[in-house]
Amino acid sequence: MAEPKEMITVQDLHLYYGQQEALRGVTIDFHRNEITAVIGPSGCGKSSLLKTINRLNDLVPDVTVTGTVKLNGQDIYAPNMDAVALRKEVGMLFQQPNPFPFSIYDNVIYGLRISGEKRKNVLDEAVERSLKAAAIWDEVKDRLHDNAMSLSGGQQQRICIARVLATQPKVILMDEPTSALDPISSSEIERTMLKLKDDYSIVIVTRNMQQASRISDRTAFFLAGELIEDGPTRDIFMQPQKKETEDYISGRFG
Amino acid sequence: MFRRNFEDELNDLHVRFSEMGMMVNEAIYKSVNAFINHDKTLAKEVIEADERINQREVDLEKRSFEMIALQQPVTGDLRMIVTVMKASSDLERMGDHAVSIAKSTIRVKGNVRVPEIEQVLAEMSTKVKQMVEEILDAYVKADMKRAKEIAAEDKNVDAYSDRIYKMCLSQMQENPDTIVGSMDYMLVDSYLERIGDYVTNICEWIIYLETGKLVELNSNVEEDNIF
Structure with missing residues (x-):
């Protein structure tokens, strides 16, 4: 049977920081093998939404989440869901490249190592596969044991992508992954x-x-x-249904 | 819906534009053949096929709008898309003229024919067809020098047009039975002449593509002086 196109389904999601409601009943699907862009002005709840998908909000005190978030049909807020296992499935990339202050190799295998993987051939294979998929293998293959902090911002971000890929996630969440990078590095990340x-x-x-x-x-x-509003990017950018969307996209906001 | 990268989309736009050019070229060729051979079946084929040409223009326009809205192309990339949009509307008009020639074929009923004029019309259409083929090639290669040369060839088409006009006039004077037929010859002649002008337009777009300058090749002043 073909897999359903939805990878993540969010139903009536509310999120409160204390008394303040940051997400007000959000229902949205994220599709398999697609890139979904979440846009909106500061404070609109876009980062809060991202953090609920791999339960990063668990770490924030005084947060209340209601509604359901399902990954591959499985409720990620169910009591039996292990947050660490979830975060292996749902990797995350942040605005500032944040490699750990050790070698490129050790950065990439970090997730595997903490989950107990010790076999050198498995780790070697994961490093090569992940760096290749993150399109940085050719640039670093001869210096895998150099400190990752010595790389450029764009390279560091791709090392972070490789680190996410090493645990073989299903979903990658990216929170403004190129806003700290120059245009050339940004386009490398986009590619x-x-x-x-x-x-x-x-x-x-x-x-x-x-x-x-x-x-x-x-x-x-x-x-x-x-x-x-959400929909195919070409519809949202060519002919959005809501005036608020059109105003924001056309830069007529506020 | 899967997004592809900009280069692939641009390449696809090129290919689809070139295909449209070939469709139009075929329409012109068939329409003149149909006219000269009084082949109404072929003429109907040209008229029916025009729908595909029109659809292709709409399709190219839609793709171009999307690429502008979603990819925000600048410099050469932007000119490339603008060129396809403008030149495809020229191609579409050329296709409409082929339809007009095909319609003249269907209208003709027992006209007295003048083989000498038909011979010159056939030569003129061969020249126009050659120019259309050349301009498509120059477009694919973005060959500005060639585009200018092709635009200069339009004066040959205008010379044919002038010749046919004069031949028709003298035929009508000599033998009033040929008046209706000659009027049709003059119409077909003017359609072919217009197609030549649209080829010149596409030459101008190729120059724009390469230089960013909007130029006017073969200004009307010179053309009007032929008559």
């Missing part, structure tokens, strides 16, 4: 993303509208904690 979607589902939060329109298959527009 890598287009390649990665053959094997992964990607959700990217971005403030760069051009980036959303260039690389995403679907776009979701958020405003004040609500999903205003």
Whole structure:
């Protein structure tokens, strides 16, 4: 039987920081092998949404989440769900490249090592596979034991992508992954993303509208904690249904 | 819906534009053949096939709009897309003229024919067809020098047009039975002449593509002086 196209389904999701409601009943699907861009002004809830998908909000005190988030049909907020196992399935990339201050090799295998993998051939294979998939293998293959901090920002970010890929996730969440990078490094990351979607589902939060329109298959527009509109990127950027979306995309906001 | 990268989309746009050019070229060739051979079946074929040409123009326009909206192309990439949009509307008009020639074929009923004029029309259409083929090739190669040369060839088409016009006039004076037929010859002649002008337009777009400059080749002043 063919897999359903939805990889993540979010139903009536509410998220509160204390008394403040950051997400107000969001219902949205994220599709397999597609890039979904989440756009909206600061404070609209886009990063909060991303963090609920791999339960990073668990670490924030005083957070309440209601509604359901399912990964591959499985409720990730179910009591029997192991958050560490979940985060292996749902990798995350942040705005600032954050390699650990050790070698490229050790960075990539970090996730595997903490899950107990010790076999050298398995680790070697994972390093090569992940660095290749992150499109940085050719640049670093001769210096795998150099410190990852010595690389450029764009290279560091691709090392971080490789680190995410090493645990073989299903979903990669990206929170403004290129906003700290120069245009050339950004386009390298974008190219890598287009390649990665053959094997992964990607959700990217971005403030760069051009980036959303260039690389995403679907776009979701958020405003004040609500999903205003989502759909195929070409529809959202050519003919959005809601005036708020059109105003934001055309830069007529506020 | 799967997104592909910009280069692939641009390449696809090129291919689809070139295909449209070939469709139009075929329509022109068939329409003149149909006219000269009084082949109404072939003429109907040209009229029916025009729908595909029109659809292709709409398709190219839609793709171009999407690429502009979603990829925000600049410099040469932007000019490339603008060129396809503008030149495809020229191609579409050329296809409409082929349809007009085909319709003249269907209208003709027992006209007195003038083989000498038909001979010159056939030569003129061969020249126009050759120019259309050449311009498509120059477009694919973005060959600006060639585009200018092709535009210069339009004066040969205008010379044919002038010749046919004069031949028709003298035929009508000599033998009033040929008036209706000669009027049709003059119409077909003017359609072919217009197709030549659209080829010149595409030459101008190729120059724009390469230089970013909008130029006017073969200005009307010179053309009007032929008559």
